[in-house]
Amino acid sequence: MGAGSYEQYVQVTENFAKVIHGLNANQLTDQVIQRSKRMILDTLGVGLLGTSTEVCQKVARYSKIYSSDSSSTIWGHLDFRLPPLYAAFVNGVAVHSMDFDDTWHPATHPSGAVLPAVIALSEAFPQKKTISGLDLLLAFNVGIEVQGRLLHFSREARNIPKRFHPPAVVGTMGSAAACAKLLALDQLGCKNALAIAASYAGAPLANAATQIKPLHVGNAAKHGLEAACLALQGLQGNKQILDMESGMGAFYTDYNPQTLPALQSYPWLLDQQDVAIKCFPAHLATHWVADAATSVRRKLVGSSENLIPLDKIEKVILKVPEVKYVNRPSPASEHEARHSLQFVACSALLDGSVSVQSFSSENVHRPALWGLLCKTQLEHPADNPPSFDSLYCEVSVTLRDGSTISDRCTTFYGHWRKPLQKEDLEKKFQSNALGILPAEAVEGIIETVYNLEKVEDCSVLSTFLSGQSARALPEKLRFL
C-alpha cells in the first residue's frame, strides 16, 4: 500500500478520482448546462478568431510535422487535421491567443484548458465509439469542476496570481479529469491521470503578456489529454498527488486540500459561481478600466463621434489594484497591450469603446495614444484588493483648467455579477466566427451547442468547426 507515514493524509486524491469517476449526466443541473453552453459557444468563437493570430500560425506549422494518422479537427481548417494531442494543443493556443476567453473566480481560464481536449478526444476514440453531446457536456463539467475545487484549496488562489499561471496548474488537472471521464477510466485510472498530469502542470507568470502565454492553455489541454491517455495505457503516478505538499502543494505556499461533497445531488461550483465573458480581447482587469474610461469620455464629450480634447488633458489617473503584470505604461507589442491597464484606459478614452481592432499594430502604435499614455498614472488605493470578485477601477481625467471628471466601475458588463445577455453572447460568437467559417457552419455551431444535451453524435460539432456546412451532413444533425 505504500510507506506507513502517508496514512495520515485525508485521501483527497482518492476522493477526487471517485468523484470524477462517479459523476453522471443526470446530475447536471439546468443552470450548469446553460452556463456551460455559453462558455462553450464563447470559447469556440474566440478560438476560431484566434486561428488568425501569428502565434497560432507558428504553432500549427510546428505541429504539422506530426501529421499522420491524424484524426482531429483544427478549428477553422478543412485543409488539414492533426493527431488529437496536437489538435488539443493548437486549438487551446487559439482559444487563449488573444486573451479573449472566459475567466472564473477563483481566477483561471477554465474552458480553454478543457474544451479543446475533449473535442479532439471525442473525434479520435480508440474504439471509434460515438460520443454524444451529453457525454461531452458531462466531461466538460468534470474538467471545470476539478479546476474550481483545486483553486479552493489555496487562499493564494483567490487573488490575481503572482507566481504560477493558474491555467497551467489547475487547467492541466482539469483537462486530465475531463479526458479521463470521456475515456471512462475506472477510479484507479482517474487517480493516475491526475497524478501524471501534476507532473506536467505549472508555468511561471512571467510569460504572461508574451507570445507564450497562449501556450499555457494549449499545453494544459494537451498535457491533460496526454496524462489521461498514459493512464489508459496503465501508467501510474502517486496516488496521493492531491494530498501532498510535495504533490499539488508544490505550486502553492498555503495548500489545504479537502474532500469533495458526496455524489448524491452533487453541488457543482459552476452552479454557484458563473464565469466572466470578455467583451474585448484583453486581461480581465482591463475590463473595469474600459468601462470607467468610456463613461468618463461620455461625460467629457457626449457621443463617441466627437474627439476628446487631448491637449486640454493634464493627466489621467487610474485607481486600480496592485497587479504587476498588467501595469505597463508603455506596451510595445500586442501581447503587452492586452496586459496594460494604461493602454486600455487610453484606448477607451480615445475611441469610446475597446474591441478586437484596438490591439492591431497601427492602433497600438498611434501617436495620439502615446501622447495620452505619457499623461497616465496608476494609484493603488488600500481598499482595492487584487481579486476579480472585489476589485474596482476609477478613472479620473484632470484638465488644464483644474477640473476633474471621473467615474468608477465596480462591475463591468460581462462580469459574473452582470452576465452578457444571450443576444450579446451570440453577437460576440458570430463576430468572431464569421471571418473564419461560412455562415451556415456558424449557425450550425450555435444550434448544436444550444441543443448539446440532445445531440446524438457530437462529432457534428467538429464537422462544423472544420468549416463544413449543414447541407453536407443532414444525417448528423439528428437530435434525440
Added chain:
Amino acid sequence: MILDSLGVGLVGSTTRVFDIALRYCRELYPSVAVSSVYGKPGVKLSPTLAAFTNGVATHSMDFDDTWHPATHPSGAVLPALLAASQMLPPNTKPNGLDFLLAFNVGLEVQGRLMHFSTEAHDIPKRFHPPSVVGTLGSAAAAAKLLSLSSAQCCHALGIAASLAGAPMANAATQAKPLHVGNATRLGLEAALLAARGMEANPLILDDIPGCSGFSAFYSVYQPKPLPAPGQHHEFLLEKQDIAFKRFPAHLGMHWVVDAALSVRNLFINYAGSFSPSLIRRIVLKIPVSKYINRPFPSSEHQARHSFQFNACAALLDGEVGLGSFSESSIQRQELRELLDKVVVEHPEDNVANFDKMYGEVALLLHTGDVLTGKCDTFYGHWRKPLSKESLLKKFRSNASHVLPEEKIEAIIALVDNLEDLSDSSQLACSL
C-alpha cells in the same frame, strides 16, 4: 557521462514504464519517424517523441547519473540531441565536436541555474530538479545544436520555463521517469518552437518581484550573469564531477549500501556466516528526506527509493544489482523479516545533501555486541569516481540486455572518439 547514459537507457528499454511510453508514442504518431529509439533497431519515431521515449528509458530504473547540486543532468540532454541530430538534413549534420559542445551547454545551463538557489544544494523537497533545470538544459543544448541565434536561444529558455516543473510526489512512482523524458522532449520542443519564431519573456531568468519567472520554482532565487563568452569559459563540469550509480536506485541508497556491505563483512568475520537470527535490531543513520525513507516498499519504484530496503538487500545478498528490485526479490520473506528489525535515526550532522551526507549501518546483536559500518563516500561518487573499467563493465552489462556484442563495442568506440566524428548522427543510428 554519454556512455553511461546510453547504457542505462538501453537497459531501461526493457522496463514496463518504457513499454507504455513507447506504445503510446507509436500508436499516436507514426510518421515523420526519423529518430531512433534505444534498443529497438527497427523502430523510428518523430524527434520529440524519440527524445521522450529515450529520456523515460534513461531514468526508468533510477540508474542514471547525478550531479551536485542535485539533478540528473545527462538524461535531460542526451536524448534530445540524439533525436535532433537525426532530424537535420544530411549536408548540415553536426560533427562530434558540435555534439559534445551542445551536450556541455546543456549541462552547464543546468548547473548554473541550480547555483541561483541555495535551496538547490540540498536533496529536493518540492519540485523534481530534472523537470526544472533539465527542461531548460535540454532547450539550451538543442538550441546550440540547431545553431539558433542568440535571440532565439533566449526565447527557447523562456518557452522551456513554461514547460518546466513537476512535483516531488511523483518520485518513487512509475511516473518519475517521465520527468526526465519530458524534460528532454519539452526542451527540444521549446528550441524547435523558438527556431520557428516563437517568443517568450526575455527576462524569464531574472528575478522580478510580483511576477515570477523561473524563480517560481524556488523560494530563494538569486540569479547572476554568466561570464561573457569569448573569453575562456570555465565549465562547471570541470570543477564538479558527476556521480555514476553502481546499481539502479536513488543516489542516497549508495551510501547506505556501502555501509551495509562493510558491516556485513564484520558480521561474517564475527559469526562465520550471515545469520539474521543473531540480529536484534538494525539502526540506520541517515539524513532527513521523506521520499527515500520507506520502511516497507511495495513496488520496484518504492524499493529504489528506500534506505531500509537497500540496506537489507545488501546485508542479505552481499551486493545490490538489477535483480535486487524484481518483484520476487522485493517480496522475499527473509527480506521482510530483516526490514522488521530496522529503525532509522537522523543525526544532526547528517545533512540531506549529496556532497556532505553519510550512511551508517549498525547491527545490534542479541548478544549485546554492536557492529557498525559507515560510508562517507561510496565508490562512484564524484570524490571516488568509477574507474574506466568499472564504467565500461556497467555499460556492457546494461547494453547486453538489448544489443549484440558488435553493436555494443561499436557504440563504445563511437563515444570514445566522439570529437573526431564527422557526422554525430551516427551515434543515434547505432542505437
